[in-house]
Amino acid sequence: MQDTAQELVDGAPPGAPGSVTDRTAPGPHGPVDVRVHVPEGAPVRALVWAHGGAFAHGDLDMPESDAVARALQRAGHLVVTVGYRLAGDGTRWPVPSDDVLAAWRWGRELAAAAGVDAARTFLGGASAGGNLAAGAVLRLLRAGQEPPAGVVLAYPTLHAVPPAASPAAVRALATLPAGEQRWEAPAVREMYAGYVGGDPDGAPAAVTPGTAPLEGFPPALVLISEVDGLRGSAEEFAARLVAAGTAVTCVLEPGTRHGHLNRPEEPGSGASLRRIDAWLRVAPDLTGPA
Template identity: 50%
Template sequence: MSENPTPYGAAGGVVRVYPARVLDRPTPGLVWLHGGGFAAGDIDMPEADYVARTLADAGTTVLSVDYRLAPLPDGWEAPVTEPGRERAGYPAASDDTLTAWEWVLAEAATLGVDPARLAIGGASAGANIAAGAVLRLIETDRQLPALVLLAYPTLLAEQPEPEGDLRAALDARPEADRFGPDAVRGMYENYLGGSVVNAPLGAIPGLASVEELTEYPPTLIVAGDVDELRVSSEHFARTLAAAGREVEHVIEPGTDHGHLNRPDEGDAASLTLARFAARLTALTP
């Protein structure tokens, strides 16, 4: 599998291109964003590199975005290698994503990508950035993705408390219960550089109303089984459905948050990526 890191944008970010392992061209495309609480992660982590390689092997050209990270919160351990560009909160990562999106559309012929089958997606905080970027594309009347793929997304800064079976599962596995209200709100406050009150939808897409989602593309959400953030993805899926949009919400059995970043732990990552690959392959020209 070849890699072609291609620079874009004044901030010096890159998009790493993973060409599809197929002979036929053009292929479906996917603009993909890793997670990391908005302030950590990189395009070499499994949630980026393993995901991209797997989906490229299945026939999709993947464009992994090395977006600008938010400032490192107090108490977080600094990465061994800091990114070679400035840290910045919202809208830096969203702006980088939109720049990458426009770059891929402009270079689609060179990349061998069918622009009509170009999707966007991400995991965890990356899923938030992807979902919010789509809302910004809608607001500015630009080309929308053919498909949105979200893995265990965080979509609300102040999410409802989990109830029923999810609450019981979290109580039984306290090591998985790491996204309580204070932790989530603090993550968003760091990303926003201030209060979550009146934050833009691009930063908190789960707040979008039915009316604001009437043009949202078809969406597949794969949530963690024992993951408090599941509450926000369920909320977003219900709102999309109420807006008459095509949405599928799947709970990957036996998983907690971040299973795409742990591909060696059982079959969960492979199952989720098989779901994604099937939806990407099914996109029609």
Template identity: 45%
Template sequence: MSVVIEDRRIPGPHGEIPLRLYTPDSAPPTVNLVWAHGGAFAVGDLDMPESDWVARQLADRGIRVVAVDYRLAPVPRSLAVQLEGQHGGDTGSHYPVASEEVTAVFSWAVHAFGGTWALGGASAGADLAAGATLRLRDAGGRLPAGLLLAYPIVHAELPPLTAELAHQAASLPGRSAFPPDTVLAMNLNYVRDPALLREPYAFPGGHDLTGLPPVFIVNSDADTLRASGQQFAAELALAGTDVTVVREKGTQHGHLNLPDDPAATRSIARMATWLLSPTLN
């Protein structure tokens, strides 16, 4: 299936928001997705595989995708290893900017195209998608038909690791390890004000999750952030939400950024199957 790709800019609450629209050129899509890449809230763009490759793969399976180029927080020196040495100084946009932009794009897409829309993202982008869903719920707006989260970090502080996960984490190299202090530094960099760590739209984990749509979570395997995805799945289930959670064996955090890894393709297949399932349609 061929895909039509178009870059757009739409008005947003903090200025124009760049988007990339991926539209299958055959039959009209039965389901659509607004998608937010990850990058510790501070790096990433529409060209990274976690955005562009993921969107192309899903569109090739008949799903229209709107990828969001939300405004990023500054890149802190304390996270230089995890962010591949990038450091952007002290400029950038803190919470709630990215959260409000993802919410605005979802509402725009629903109005512009109609049909069934899911909302999702990877890592920090998954947190933005989950927070946007809480915003929409509380505002009485139209909710996504489903919430798709890839290896999410949705808690202000990393939940405790299980013994199994701690064993796997012990062998991770520095760039792939996200210990609790690194996670807290990343999240503080995003919100700037420590009091906002308790804000449910900033980090939905541990807050009221009632009334949410069905949720699909795909976690990486050897990934300390899996503790957040696993705990969030349990919290969703306790809130009465239809939740499916899977672990992609043999992967580390951010595996959707590795298109040549067969595990990334397996995750795409899982995600597409869920999006096209009767659960959402």
């Protein structure tokens, strides 16, 4: 395992304690931008993390990527953030998914080279990044390959056609000021059409993980924004994971809007980061798929 890890990461060490380093991971469409956040002490856990942005926006510098990683780095975790290629200008499925999958494999081996056990190496993402993370897990399972030890999904979008909102979600959305993004069904479908480059109906299972078989999915933390038109997608996915025998921790963050990890000044962002930190510490002890 050590030799494989060193070969994949070109023999380079993860980085000095406390460092943040921009690197690249090899991928099928060319190098994938990654940023490695090394904690001060010897890392025990590692997380490969993908930002959101409706598949077409976002970067390694946005708070949902950089601020999240730095907070978890301070908590003692090794974090690799992924600058996947964005949909648009000829870039469509499966390119963003391929990039996240390539970064996961690279980050897993980097973590192994740093002494982190595979049972403590995780994958996750926010919003569209949550979709890409869940889709990468499904692709690994379909290929008969080992999935991450666990998955962190923050307010993910997992359906091209959002499930019906619960009465509580409808009441919460009614509190949004005029002009705020509500992620209603037409906007969600347009987002997926931009991702796949056409009609999302009949797209591969990894494009819409919320409609895919979930047997074998690893333990998951699902964080939900309270005031979010995509809330039903996350809630239904969590329920389907439970039905599939996966150990799921599903938490609704009170008072938050979609994308709250991208607003570190809001209390809900800090609360969710503390939940992620706590879950990463206990996840290896959770009961896996039935």
